Amino acid sequence: MTRKIAIFDTTLRDGEQSPGASMNTEEKLVVARELIRMKVDVIEAGFPISSPGDFKSVAEIGRLAGDDCVVCGLTRAVDRDIEVAAEALATAKRPRIHTGLGVSPSHLRDKLRLTEDQAVERAVHAVRYAKSFVDDVEFYAEDAGRADIPFLVRIIQAAVDAGATVVNIPDTTGYNLPWDFGARIRSLVENVRGIEDVTVSVHTHNDLGMATALAMEAVRNGASQIECTINGLGERAGNTAMEEVVMAIRMHGEELDAHTGVDTRELTRASRLVSSITGINVQPNKAIVGANAFAHSSGIHQDGVLKARDTYEIIDPADVGAGGSQIILSARSGHAALRHRYEELGYAFTDAEFEPVYEAFLEVADKKKEVYDGDLESIVNERNRADEAIWTLDAVQISCGFPLTPTATLTLIGEDGNRITEVAYGTGPVDAVYKAVDKVVGVGCDLSEFSVKAVTRGIDALGEVTVRVTGGDGEVYIGRGSDGDIIVSSCRAYLNALNRLIADKRERA
Numbered sequence: 005m006t007r008k009i010a011i012f013d014t015t016l017r018d019g020e021q022s023p024g025a026s027m028n029t030e031e032k033l034v035v036a037r038e039l040i041r042m043k044v045d046v047i048e049a050g051f052p053i054s055s056p057g058d059f060k061s062v063a064e065i066g067r068l069a070g071d072d073c074v075v076c077g078l079t080r081a082v083d084r085d086i087e088v089a090a091e092a093l094a095t096a097k098r099p100r101i102h103t104g105l106g107v108s109p110s111h112l113r114d115k116l117r118l119t120e121d122q123a124v125e126r127a128v129h130a131v132r133y134a135k136s137f138v139d140d141v142e143f144y145a146e147d148a149g150r151a152d153i154p155f156l157v158r159i160i161q162a163a164v165d166a167g168a169t170v171v172n173i174p175d176t177t178g179y180n181l182p183w184d185f186g187a188r189i190r191s192l193v194e195n196v197r198g199i200e201d202v203t204v205s206v207h208t209h210n211d212l213g214m215a216t217a218l219a220m221e222a223v224r225n226g227a228s229q230i231e232c233t234i235n236g237l238g239e240r241a242g243n244t245a246m247e248e249v250v251m252a253i254r255m256h257g258e259e260l261d262a263h264t265g266v267d268t269r270e271l272t273r274a275s276r277l278v279s280s281i282t283g284i285n286v287q288p289n290k291a292i293v294g295a296n297a298f299a300h301s302s303g304i305h306q307d308g309v310l311k312a313r314d315t316y317e318i319i320d321p322a323d324v325g326a327g328g329s330q331i332i333l334s335a336r337s338g339h340a341a342l343r344h345r346y347e348e349l350g351y352a353f354t355d356a357e358f359e360p361v362y363e364a365f366l367e368v369a370d371k372k373k374e375v376y377d378g379d380l381e382s383i384v385n386e387r388n389r390a391d392e393a394i395w396t397l398d399a400v401q402i403s404c405g406f407p408l409t410p411t412a413t414l415t416l417i418g419e420d421g422n423r424i425t426e427v428a429y430g431t432g433p434v435d436a437v438y439k440a441v442d443k444v445v446g447v448g449c450d451l452s453e454f455s456v457k458a459v460t461r462g463i464d465a466l467g468e469v470t471v472r473v474t475g476g477d478g479e480v481y482i483g484r485g486s487d488g489d490i491i492v493s494s495c496r497a498y499l500n501a502l503n504r505l506i507a508d509k510r511e512r513a
């Protein structure tokens with residue numbers, strides 16, 4: 005059996021320190037319920053002395069959690085902070101006070117203005133004072149990543165001797181390289197007496213984009229608790245993302261001799277919940293929970309994933325509650341992906357039928373970022389209309405705007421393959437195009453309806469135009485056309501209606 009690594013979630017404390025991420029008590033309770041459901045080991049619920057609202061959140065989450073997990077409140081190494089935290093945690097069945105102070109030369113000299121001896125004295129006092137309220141006391145050595153290692157060993161030894169149950173080694177400024185941070189943890193594991201009886205926690209920040217790597221290297225060197233947040237929220241560039249460390253441990257459990265108790269299938273839901281409550285979007289390419297984490301948009305990858313998912317996916321999306329892999333159709337997609345999607349939509353093509361569809365798809369895809377199902381249907385419908393066509397559009401050009409007179413120059417191809425070009429003026433660009441069509445086709449009819457709608461979402465959506473025309477004998481014909489350019493869609497729709505009218509006339513003649 006591998007070692008259990010405790011997951012200490014600090015979304016509601018350090019995560020909330022992200023600018024713009026503050027949450028009220030109700031919102032924190034919603035997140036806490038999700039954290040309990042996903043079986044984290046510890047919830048850091050807030051910093052009780054910082055405001056009455058945070059005090060209330062810690063108290064309410066303490067009540068909510070019951071036996072399910074430890075609930076923790078943060079303090080400075082200040083008596084009043086510790087007293088207030090103890091008061092807030094009185095509702096909790098498994099309370100933990102998290103106290104400590106900065107230990108790097110910069111924090112000691114410039115922020116706290118303490119000598120090393122004074123800092124050790126203050127740490128010992130804070131741990132002992134916290135122990136007078138609760139059994140479970142975690143000591144943090146803030147900015148341990150930049151501390152002198154002999155002093156770090158000394159102050160952690162003092163905290164352990166004073167009764168700390170957990171010692172937290174933060175790389176507060178995300179300064180370390182993973183192997184240097186690992187060596188720090190190893191120094192403590194090898195040099196602090198009694199450390200084997202306490203939990204060694206790490207709390208890493210992402211200032212160099214290495215928070216997860218730092219945490220993994222710490223686990224490899226003896227850490228047994230990771231402090232992290234959903235979506236990597238937290239001060240500045242954020243904290244270690246829970247979804248990343250939990251999945252990295254799951255993927256490499258044997259090598260790390262580690263496992264966690266987190267239900268990974270909740271990771272996506274938790275990510276979306278925190279994003280919607282805080283209003284902070286998750287970047288699409290974010291590991292594990294980003295919208296693109298299991299999306300494939302290039303032909304070679306799509307072909308591979310359709311043959312065997314693990315050619316390009318190391319995680320089964322279902323394992324993190326993300327549903328399934330996604331194939332995104334774009335101009336980089338190949339035949340395999342397009343054919344697969346059409347089959348899912350119920351279309352079957354022979355190879356000969358499929359080739360022109362693929363070419364029409366590429367034409368649309370080159371104009372759009374992403375091709376949606378509605379576009380695919382439109383492409384097929386447009387092709388079917390083209391197959392039946394008597395007159396087809398070869399080219400259309402419009403000149404319009406204020407104060408120009410809208411003018412259309414249009415070329416149509418007839419059944420015999422001949423091209424005919426006409427120019428016409430109109431009250432608007434569509435009117436000008438329709439007048440030019442009338443000149444070429446020479447069929448009398450009334451346009452009784454014209455409507456346009458976007459086939460899919462986005463500014464680059466295909467526009468589908470529907471028209472109704474009434475022929476001389478009162479018969480009504482509907483025409484449709486779609487394209488990224490609505491003048492072209494309008495022209496195609498009108499031609500489609502006229503083609504039907506002409507075909508009908510011929511049939512009846």
Ligand SMILES: CC(=O)SCCNC(=O)CCNC(=O)[C@H](O)C(C)(C)COP(=O)(O)OP(=O)(O)OC[C@H]1O[C@@H](n2cnc3c(N)ncnc32)[C@H](O)[C@@H]1OP(=O)(O)O
Pocket residue numbers: 018021051053054055079080081082104105106115116146176239
């Ligand atoms: C790395 C981290 O994420 S630490 C957690 C950060 N979280 C927060 O700061 C929570 C929100 N903070 C607050 O609500 C307030 O800052 C409070 C209530 C904590 C303190 O408020 P104030 O008393 O007004 O102090 P202020 O914020 O101006 O300054 C912080 C003081 O705490 C001291 N201090 C900072 N950390 C510690 C510590 N761990 N132990 C003891 N003292 C500390 C500072 O040196 C400074 O003291 P000084 O005024 O004597 O120079």
Ligand SMILES: CC(C)C(=O)C(=O)O
Pocket residue numbers: 018078144145146147172174175176177207209
């Ligand atoms: C208070 C400590 C644990 C912290 O948030 C940090 O060092 O980043």
